[in-house]
Amino acid sequence: MEATLGAPPLAVGSARRAGTIRVVAVPAGHPYVRAVTADRGVTVLPDPPVLGAPAGQWWPPAALDASWIEQHAADADLLHVHFGTESFTLDHLRSALDAARQAGWPVVVTVHDIDHPQLRDQSHYVAQLGILLERADAVVTLTPGAAAEVRRRWHREAQVVPHPRILAPGWSDGAGVAPHTPRVAAHLKDLRPGIDAPSTIAALTAASRHLRADGIEVEIEVHLRDRTRDAALAARVRELCTAGGLTLVEQGRLTDDELAAHLARLGACVLAYGHGTHSGWLELCWDLGVPVVAPAVGHLRDQHRDGSVLPVVPLDQPGAGADVAQALAIALTQPAAGTRDRRALVGRRAEARVVTDRVATEAHRALYQRLIEAGR
Template sequence: MPSAHPYVAAVADPRAVRLLGDPPVPGAPEGQWWPPQALLPAWLDAHAAEFDLVHLHFGMESYSPEELGETVATLRRLKRPLVYTVHDLENPQLSSQEEHRAALAVLTAAAAELITLTDSADAEVRREYGRSTTVIPHPTLLASATSPVGTPHATTRVGVHLRDLRPNIDGVGTVATLVRAVADLRAEGARVEAVVRMNERVRDAEAAASIGLLAADADGVTIERGSRMDDDELERWLSDLDACLLPYRHGTQSGWAELCFDLAVPVIGTRVGHIAAQHPRDFHAFAVGDPIALARAITDATAPAWSTPGSPRRAEEVARRRADRSAERDAVRDAHLRVYRRALRTAAAA
C-alpha cells in the first residue's frame, strides 16, 4: 500500500499479485489515499478475509509509533504477515526525525520481510535496526511506449525543481549556490543557464520570496512558477535539461533520480542518504555553499554527448535504457514475489 502509488503498481506482477484498492478516506477528496485506512486495526479486522499480507511502502507518517504498534499487533493476531519497504530512513515530509525513527523501529522489528533499494541502505538498516533486508532496485515508472528526448537549444541548461518547498528541500541554499556557480561558469565563457521551478503553492512563502530575490538579478538564471506538473509535463520538462540538480537537505532515496536516469538526464546532488548509490555513474556530487564544486559537477555531468537534449545520442541512450529497464522491472517483480512467498511461509509456520 498505497495501491494508487505508481511505485506499488510497478513492483506488483499483475499475473500473480492482486492489489486491493485504497480504502476511501472519510472527508477527503476522491482518490486521496492518505492517511491510509488499511493500517487501521478496525479495517484490518473487517477485511482480513480479503488479503494474505500487507506490504507497506508509504504513508506511515500519518500515524504515531503507538498507533503503528496497534497495527502490527492486529496483523500478528490475524496471522497476516507484514512486508515493509524501507524507502525513507529519513522522512522527506518531516523536519524532526525522532518520531519517524521510533516508527521505523516498530515496523522493522515487526515485519516478516524488509526490502531496501540499495546495498548502502541495507547496511544502514542492519546498523540502526538490527535487521537484514532484501535489496531490490527501484524499477522504472515509465509506462508509455515512448519517452521524450528533449528539444535542442544553444546553451547548457541545468534545472532544479523545488516543488512545494517541503521540509527536505533546501531551496534557498541550493539556489544561492547555483547562482554563484552559473556566474563563475559564464565568466569563464561557458554557455550555461539555469532554470529554477517552484509550484505556485508552497509550504514556505518566506523561502520562496528569498529564492526570487536571489535569482532576480542573476545573469543566466530564470525562475518559473506554475501549478503542480502531471507526469507527462514533468517528463517533458526534465527531458529539456542537460542536467538536473536535486535540492535535498536530507532524504534516503529518490524517485526523481530514477526518472532522470530513464530520460538520460544526468543528476547533480548533495550526498544525502543513498541517492548516489542508485545510479552512481550518472550522479555528480556537490555541497550546498560550495559553488566551485557545483560548477565542476555541472561541467562533468554535461560532458557526455548523450546528455544533450534533442540529440541523436540522447535518443539512442533513452531507447537503450528503456529496453534494459523493462527487463529489470520483470526481475524486480519476480524478486518481490519471492519475498511475499517467504513471508507467507513464515506466517504459516508461526
Template sequence: MTEQLLPENVQTWAQAPLPTAPPEPTPAGRLTIASVPAGHPYVRGISGADDGVVRLRDPLPDPADPDRWWPPVVLDAAWITQNADVVDVVHVHFGAESLPPGRLAGALDALDAAGLPLVYTAHDLTNPQLADQAPHEADLDLLISRASAVITLTDGAADEIARRWDRTAVVIPHPAIVAEGATPPPGRATGAFTVGVHLRDIRPGIDAVGSVRTLLAGLTDLRAAGVAAAGRVVVNDRVRDSDALDAVAALLTDRPDCVLVRRPRVADPELEQEVADLDVALLPYRHGTHSGWVELCHDLGVPVVGPRVGYAHEQHPDEFTAFEPDDGVSLARAVLAALARGTRPGSGERAALVQRRALARVVQHRAIVRAHTDVYRTVVRRTGASA
C-alpha cells in the same frame, strides 16, 4: 512523477468510517496483497500482469475525496481484523506519518493476532516530508523491527538498516518512473547548457535557498571558465515554505542567466518535458534517503548533480556527480563532469540513450516483479498464512 502533499489535520480524517464491503475473493493460487498505498506509482512499478498477485485497491478514508488515500485505512486494527481472511500480506511503503498516535502499533498488533505477515519497504530512513524526524524514527522502529521482511532500494540503506536495527533487508532497485511503452519527450535544444533545479512544493527535505545560491555561484564560475551555461529554477505556485520562495526570488533578481519558473503543479507528461529539456539536473536535497527524481532523470537521459544526501548517489552511480553544498566551484566542476558524459536535449544521441534505457527497464521490471513475488511467497510460507 507524482508528488504527495500530506494533510495538516490527519486526526480529523482518521475518524472516517471504515469500508464495510470486504474485497472480492482472490483466484486460487494467487496471493492477495494489501499495499499501502496501492494507488502509488511505485506500487504500479513493482506489479506485473502475470506476477501471481492480486493487489487490493486503497480503501478510502473519505469516499467524497477519491484521490486521497491517507491516512491509510489498511493500517487500522479494525480493517485488518475484518479482512484477515482475504488478505495474505500487508505491504507498507508510505503513509505511516499521517496516522494518529498509537494507530500504527495497534495495526501491527492486529496483524500479529491474525497471523498476517507484514512486508515493509524502507524508502525513507530520513523522511523528506518532515522537519522533525522523531515521529518517523519511532515508526521505523516499529515497522522494521516487526516486519516479516524488510525491503530497501540500495546497498547503503541496507547497511544502515543492519547497523540500526540488526535486520537484513532485501535490496530491490527502484523501478522506472516513465511508464513502460510510453514515448518520453526528446527534450528541446537551446544554445547554452541548461542546469535546472525543481524545488517542487519546497517540502522540508528541500534546501531551496541553499541550492539556488549554490547554483548561481556555480553559473558564475562556469561563465568565468568560458562555459555558456544558464540556470532554470522551477517551483510550484503552492509551496509549504513561502519565506524560502521569497528568498529564492530575491536571489534571482538581476540574474539574467537564471530564470525562475513559477507554475501550478503539472501532470507527468509536462513534468517529463521540463526535465527532458535540461542538460543537467541539480538535486536540491537537504535530507532524504532515496530519490524518485534520480530515476526520472535516468529514464529521460539527464545526468544528475547533487549533494551526498542519503543514498540517492547509489541508485545510478555512473550518472550522479556529487558536489559540496554552498560551494560554487564544486558545483561547477560537477556540472562540467556531467556535461562531459551527457547528451544534449533534442539530440540523436539523447534519443538513442533514452531508447536503450527504456529497453533495459523492461528487463529490470520483470526482475523487480519477480523479486517482490518471491518475498511475498517466502513470508507466507514462513508464517503459515494461505490465500
C-alpha cells in the same frame, strides 16, 4: 517520491484468483507500489476510502488500522507497508501490526525513507521505523547504502530491490530540437521540508560564476510551484534568484507528459535536497537520459552508479558552488538534449528497465510466497 509516471494499473477486488497472493499494500494506489506488484501472481487490494478525504486520496492509509485489519482478515494473505505512516501515533501503529499478526498476515516493510522529506523533526518517524523494523517479517529497501544503514541502526537485514521505471512506456520526446545553450534546472517544488531552497540558489549562483570563468555557457533555471507551503520563503527565493542572476520559473504542477518533456530538454538537473534518502525524480531523469547532480544526502548516488549521478557536497557546505560547477561541467559532456545520442541512451535504458523491472516484480512475488509458506 513525487515523480511517478507510467505504472501499470492497480489490481482491484479481494477475490482470489487461483494461485494468487492477496496483498494489503500501504498504500495500494501509489505508482511505485503498483509497479513492483505487477506480477500476475499478486493481487493488491484497493486502498479503502479515507473518511472525509476526496475520492482517490489514499492518505492517511485507512488499511493500516487494527479494526480494519480485523474486519478483513480473511480477504488477504499479507501486509506490505511502504509509506504514509507519519500521521499515526506509535500505539496506533503497534495495534495495526499486532492485528496483522493475529490475522495470520506476514508483514513486509519497504524502507523508502530513513530521513523523511516531508518532515523537519524526524524523531517521531524514526520511532515508527523502529517499531516497523522490529516487527517486520521481512525488510526491503532500494539501495545497498540504505540496507547498510538499516543494518547499522536497526540490526535488520534488508533485501535490496532497485526502484522501477518511472517514465511511461512508449514515451517519445518527439525528436525535439536541442536548446542552443545547455539548460540546467533545479526544482524547489512547493518548498517541502526536504528542499533546501536558499542553499541551492546560493550554490547555483556560485556555480554559474565558476562556469562562466571557465568559458562554459549554460542557462540555469530555478523552478518553483505557484502555490507553496511557505510564502515568506517563496519571497526570499524570488529575491535570491534576482540577486544571483538566475532565471526563476513559477508555474503550477505539470502533468506527467509536461514534466517529462521539460526534463528531456535539460542538459542536467540539480537536486535541491537538504535531506532525504531516495528520489523518484532522480529515477525519472535517468529514464530520460538526463544527468543528475545530487548532494551527498541519503543514498541518492547508490540509485545509479553508472556515471549518470554526479555527487557533490551537501549544498549548505562551503565550496558547494565550485563542486556543483565541476559536476555540471562533467554532466554537460554526456549526450545532449535533443540529440540522436540522447535518444539512443533513452532507448538503451528503457530496454534495461524491462529486465530490472521484471526482476523486481518477481522478487516481490517470491518474497511474499516464502513468507506465506513459512507461516503455514
